[in-house]
Amino acid sequence: MGVLDHFSDLCNVTSTRKSKRKPMQTVDVKVKMDCDGCERRVRNSVSSMRGVKSVEVIRKQSKVSVTGYVEPNKVLKRIRSTGKRAEIWPYIPYNLVTYPYVAQAYDKKAPSGYVKNVVQALPSPNAPMVKYTTIFSDDNPNACSIM
Template structure:
């Protein structure tokens, strides 16, 4: 493998593009998912053309029903997002959703989003305090729980 790398550097050196290739090698292969509102085929075409000319992109996938743009390649995610924002003039953000089975409490107020595609909820991993808040019960809930508990000797039993 070392011989092939040296040979490719020699060949690229003679072409004069070695600095560009070295910059491309330093970037890692990434998949960038962006949420952009697309209403029609024209919007879809506009979003595709905004990223088509970028160096390092190997694949572009657009899902207009989910309002999702997926770009794979040796690119910087921030640059891709900035390019989509600048070229389309549309509001764009990194894909904020994850599958609902990954989240502990998918229907909690912070995670549930009506605008999310089917089977997805908002990615709420950054807000760790919400998980601890959901685990705690309020004093009223504790009172009701212990009133009908089998572990409480003075509990009320309904039959």
């Protein structure tokens, strides 16, 4: 078997060119858009990029979601080329944050249901996690004795 494996490795055709395919991802960008013309200009500039599968514009939230094989910095650069101020989406959903009312996290300009993505709002890795499922467990000797 060793000889056959050796010959199969020699005869195996491999390409020397390594293609670096970008991963499929969704890039969310915050862009202030006032009218249909602004929205159309941003949508057309991004949708003409190579690798873009879909573009979703939510003008009420000032949000553009681009899905495809793209890099976030290139999407941001393309949107800025239209003359609009743009930044990577700085918000995360309200229910994913442990401390949503920290001074840096709470933002009046944020869309409803979102807060800013800051380190102070997330739990620290050294904080003890309380597991509520073990409070009334029969295996826990310090569990409630009433049950």
